[in-house]
Amino acid sequence: MKFLDEAKVYIRSGDGGAGSVSFRREKFIEFGGPDGGDGGRGGDVWVEAVNGLNTLIDFRYQQHFKATIGMHGMGKNRAGAKGADVTLKVPVGTQIFEEDGETLICDITQEGQRFRLAPGGNGGFGNAYFKSSVNQAPDWANPGLPGEEKTLWLRLKLIADAGLVGLPNAGKSTFLAAVSRARPKIANYPFTTLHPNLGVATIDGQEFVLADIPGLIEGAHEGVGIGDRFLGHVERTRVLLHLVSAQEEKVGKAYKTVKHELEAYGNDIPDKPEIVALSQIDVVDEETLKKKARELARACGRTPFQISAVTGRGMTEVLRALRDVIVEANSGEADKPAKAPKVRHRDMQLSDDAGEDEDEDQQG
Numbered sequence: 001m002k003f004l005d006e007a008k009v010y011i012r013s014g015d016g017g018a019g020s021v022s023f024r025r026e027k028f029i030e031f032g033g034p035d036g037g038d039g040g041r042g043g044d045v046w047v048e049a050v051n052g053l054n055t056l057i058d059f060r061y062q063q064h065f066k067a068t069i070g071m072h073g074m075g076k077n078r079a080g081a082k083g084a085d086v087t088l089k090v091p092v093g094t095q096i097f098e099e100d101g102e103t104l105i106c107d108i109t110q111e112g113q114r115f116r117l118a119p120g121g122n123g124g125f126g127n128a129y130f131k132s133s134v135n136q137a138p139d140w141a142n143p144g145l146p147g148e149e150k151t152l153w154l155r156l157k158l159i160a161d162a163g164l165v166g167l168p169n170a171g172k173s174t175f176l177a178a179v180s181r182a183r184p185k186i187a188n189y190p191f192t193t194l195h196p197n198l199g200v201a202t203i204d205g206q207e208f209v210l211a212d213i214p215g216l217i218e219g220a221h222e223g224v225g226i227g228d229r230f231l232g233h234v235e236r237t238r239v240l241l242h243l244v245s246a247q248e249e250k251v252g253k254a255y256k257t258v259k260h261e262l263e264a265y266g267n268d269i270p271d272k273p274e275i276v277a278l279s280q281i282d283v284v285d286e287e288t289l290k291k292k293a294r295e296l297a298r299a300c301g302r303t304p305f306q307i308s309a310v311t312g313r314g315m316t317e318v319l320r321a322l323r324d325v326i327v328e329a330n331s332g333e334a335d336k337p338a339k340a341p342k343v344r345h346r347d348m349q350l351s352d353d354a355g356e357d358e359d360e361d362q363q364g
Contacts, residue, residue: 003054003055003057003195003196004055004056004057004059004060004156005055005056005155005156005157005195005196005230005232005233006056006153006154006155006156007056007059007060007063007153007154008059008063008151008152008153008154009059009063009064009065009088009151009152009154010063010064010065010149010150010151010152011045011064011065011066011086011088011117011118011149011150011151011152012045012065012066012067012118012147012148012149012150013042013043013044013045013067013118013119013120013121013147013148013149014041014042014043014044014066014067014068014069014070014083014084014120014121014147015042015069015070015083015120015121015144015145015146015147016039016040016041016042016069016070016120016121016122016123016124016144016145016146016147017039017040017041017042017069017070017071017072017073017080017083017123017124017144018039018072018073018123018124018141018142018143018144019036019037019038019039019072019073019123019124019125019126019127019129019141019142019143019144020036020037020038020039020072020073020074020075020078020126020127020141021034021036021126021127021139021140021141022034022035022036022037022074022075022076022126022127022128023035023036023075023137024075024076031136033128033131033136033137034126034127034128034130034131034137034138034139035075035076035077035128036073036074036075036077036126036127036128036141037073037074037075037076037077037078037079037080037126037128038073038079038080038123038124038125038126038129039070039071039072039073039079039080039123039124039125039126039142039143039144040070040071040072040073040079040080040081040082040083040123041070041082041083041120041121041122041123042067042068042069042070042082042083042120042121042122042123042144042145042147043067043068043069043070043082043083043084043085043086043120043147044067044085044086044116044118044119044120045065045067045085045086045087045088045116045117045118045148046085046086046087046088046114046115046116046117047087047088047090047094047096047106047108047114047115047117048087048088048089048090048108048112048113048114048115049090049091049092049093049094049108049109049110049111049112049113049114050089050090050091050111050112051092051111053089053090053091053092054091054158054198055091055156056090056091056094056154056156058089059088059154065086065088066086067083067084067085067086067118067120067147068083068084069083069144069147070082070083070120070121070123070144071083072144073123073124073126073141077126077128079123079126080123082120083120085120087114088117088154090108090154090156091156092108092109092110092111092159093108093109093156093157093158093159093236094108094154094155094156094157095107095108095154095155095156095157096108096115096117096152096153096154097152097153097154097155098150098152098153099150099151099152099153101153105117105152109159117150117152118147118148118149118150119147119148120147121144121145121146121147121148122144122145123144123145124141124142124143124144124145125141125142126141127139127140127141129141155232156233157232157233157235157236158196158198158211158233158236159209159236160198160209160210160211160233160234160236160237161208161209161210161237161238161239161322161326162201162208162209162210162211162237162238162239162240162241162322162326163210163211163213163233163234163237163239163240163241164176164210164211164212164213164240164241164243165213165216165234165240165241165242165243165258165262166215166216166242166243166244166245166254166258166279167215167216167217167244167245167248167254167257167258168214168215168217169215169245169247170215170243170244170245170254170279170280171243171245171279171280171309172212172213172215172243173185173186173197173212174186174279174309174310175212175241175243175279175307175309176197176199176210176212177199177309178309178310178312178315179199179201179202179210179309179315179319180199180200180201180210181199181200182197182198182199182200182210182212184197184212194214195214195230196211196212196213196214196230196233197211197212198210198211198212199212201319201322203316203319203320203322203323204320204323206323206327208322208323208326210241211233211234211237213230213231213233213234214230216228216231216257216258216261216262217257217261218257218260218261220261228261228264228265231262231265231267231269232267234269235267235268235269237272238272238273238325238326238329238330239272239273239274239275239322239325239326239329240262240269240272240273240274240275241274241275241277241318241322242255242258242259242274242275242276242277242300243277243279244276244277244278244279244296244304245278245279245280246278246279246280246281246283246284246288246289246292247280247283247284248292250295251278251292251295251296251299252295252296252298252299253299255276255296255299255300256299259300273325273329274300275305275318275321275322275325276296276300276302276304276305277304277305277306277307277314277318278292278293278296278304278305278306278307279307279308279309280308280309280310281306281307281308281313281314282308282310282311282313289306293306305317305318305321
């Protein structure tokens with residue numbers, strides 16, 4: 001399955017059904033009066049986060065989503081049926097933007113969360129609705145209101161606890177493969193990783209999710225190499241693991257290069273807790289290793305971990321350090337008072353039967 005983290009879709013909700021103009025005509029019944037029913041409401045367009053998806057590839061093959069129109073009203077006071085809804089199934093972590101690509105509509109962060117992107121049009125009133133003491137035989141009805149149509153952008157930001165960053169060939173994919181069951185492509189050339197990979201690491205009986213993104217090089221924020229387009233996938237992480245390969249001639253410069261690209265990208269990534277590790281230490285001798293460790297410590301302002309995903313050296317220590325930061329961040333988040341959502345409760349729901357018990361809008 002190909003990885004796709006951005007897609008453009010067109011949606012349209014259903015038009016409301018027209019009201020009916022009808023009069024009751026039965027043998028032996030005089031002055032039957034109007035009995036035209038109301039039209040049905042058009043179908044809504046929803047977006048829902050589901051389990052088992054980690055890419056937007058489905059929207060490569062289908063970009064148009066249209067709900068059905070409401071049924072027209074009928075005689076004998078029969079109201080039209082509501083049009084069928086249509087639901088866009090997306091991975092957890094998907095953001096929905098307006099056509100300009102900047103105005104955020106909603107951020108889907110929980111499995112089962114639903115948001116109404118476009119409500120269906122209201123059905124029109126039948127002529128029975130307009131009957132009154134001064135107008136006992138109205139011969140008109142309202143047409144249904146049109147639905148909404150719009151073009152939207154879907155952007156996926158993977159939800160992980162820790163993110164791996166570093167230059168190409170810093171050993172990020174090797175690290176992910178060593179601590180989880182993920183099997184990313186590993187080879188001895190730059191940009192082996194072309195799209196993010198996820199893995200679940202376990203340490204001391206506790207699990208957390210790791211995200212491996214393609215390597216960053218100097219000028220990535222200007223589009224050099226693969227650029228910084230995948231950095232959005234580590235925006236939601238609690239901590240960053242910055243890997244610097246011991247094979248780099250100048251490990252301090254390598255660290256500062258990636259750090260500069262993270263700062264240029266912004267979006268709170270530079271402010272995230274960072275753990276620095278000197279990787280691939282099995283390929284250098286002890287004297288060279290000590291020298292590079294001192295150089296990296298001067299560059300980052302702390303003592304870096306020394307790890308080797310091949311021999312397992314230092315891996316337990318760095319995993320425990322990651323776990324401690326994640327546990328602390330999660331506990332701090334749990335202590336914060338819950339904030340009320342800034343969206344209408346009618347448009348966002350977390351239950352599977354969302355949309356079935358919503359209040360009926362006024363027709364007309």
